[in-house]
Amino acid sequence: MSEADILLKVTGLHVRYGAATAVRGVDMHVRRGELVAVIGNNGAGKTSILRGISGLVRPSAGQVTFNGVETVSFAAHQKVRLGLAMIPEGRLIFADQTVEDNLILGAYIRWSRERPRIRTEFDEIFDLFPRLKERFHQRAGSLSGGEQQMLAIARGLLSRPALLMIDELSLGLAPKIVDQLMGLLRDLNAKGQTILLVEQLASHALAIAQRAYVVNHGHIELEGTSAELSGSPKVMETFLGKKRNVV
Numbered sequence: 001m002s003e004a005d006i007l008l009k010v011t012g013l014h015v016r017y018g019a020a021t022a023v024r025g026v027d028m029h030v031r032r033g034e035l036v037a038v039i040g041n042n043g044a045g046k047t048s049i050l051r052g053i054s055g056l057v058r059p060s061a062g063q064v065t066f067n068g069v070e071t072v073s074f075a076a077h078q079k080v081r082l083g084l085a086m087i088p089e090g091r092l093i094f095a096d097q098t099v100e101d102n103l104i105l106g107a108y109i110r111w112s113r114e115r116p117r118i119r120t121e122f123d124e125i126f127d128l129f130p131r132l133k134e135r136f137h138q139r140a141g142s143l144s145g146g147e148q149q150m151l152a153i154a155r156g157l158l159s160r161p162a163l164l165m166i167d168e169l170s171l172g173l174a175p176k177i178v179d180q181l182m183g184l185l186r187d188l189n190a191k192g193q194t195i196l197l198v199e200q201l202a203s204h205a206l207a208i209a210q211r212a213y214v215v216n217h218g219h220i221e222l223e224g225t226s227a228e229l230s231g232s233p234k235v236m237e238t239f240l241g242k243k244r245n246v247v
């Protein structure tokens, strides 16, 4: 594996909240063009790993090398400019703004210079998510959960990220919608989008990812190709036989 192929390299990552350590020495990488999944149970540290990578939390130790640049001390907005987009757990769209305004906010780092081009990219977004076209002038808060997740993904894509990170694609969504969105991520990846997907629904994530990391108690317990992990008795026992906790 050549170093140039690696888009994201995380080494010895630690994330702490006060006295509590949520991530303890995580090493992982994502190659250009890959779809990589991070799976693990409630409280395993998945979100904290993404926060550490995206700069929403300053890691207490470790390195986050993105596109060859060491970014561990960068603020989240600086990382967005480098091409790192994160769709947070719970989506965090602006409920009182329209779909259009939410999309414009996704493109804000490019808006002043590339406005006409972004308008044409809205058409590409509408091809991916026809629902968003129908709902363009509607308040985002009035959308269904699945439509809000589509909006969150669309907003992430409009920053033209080299790496799209998604925290819990399936959260609170009906199985049919989850399948639809998973298929969409697979298609985006097939077109070249590099994706890091955090997901509690392990079998769904392994079905679309090429590789995955299994997180437990703040460290990587297992890693491998999706085929290897799907066949691992340990993964089967820990995740795949287990139903998601109903919130």
Ligand SMILES: Nc1ncnc2c1ncn2[C@@H]1O[C@H](COP(=O)(O)OP(=O)(O)OP(=O)(O)O)[C@@H](O)[C@H]1O
Binding pocket: 017, 020, 021, 022, 040, 041, 042, 043, 044, 045, 046, 047, 048, 049, 089, 200
């Ligand atoms: N802001 C915070 N302050 C203090 N502790 C936190 C905070 N956020 C998370 N934690 C703790 O860090 C640990 C890891 O949490 P994290 O949210 O990263 O796990 P997760 O794998 O994303 O879980 P889930 O599947 O529930 O989303 C947990 O013990 C959690 O209670």
Ligand SMILES: [Mg+2]
Binding pocket: 046, 047, 048, 089, 167, 168
């Ligand atoms: Mg989480």
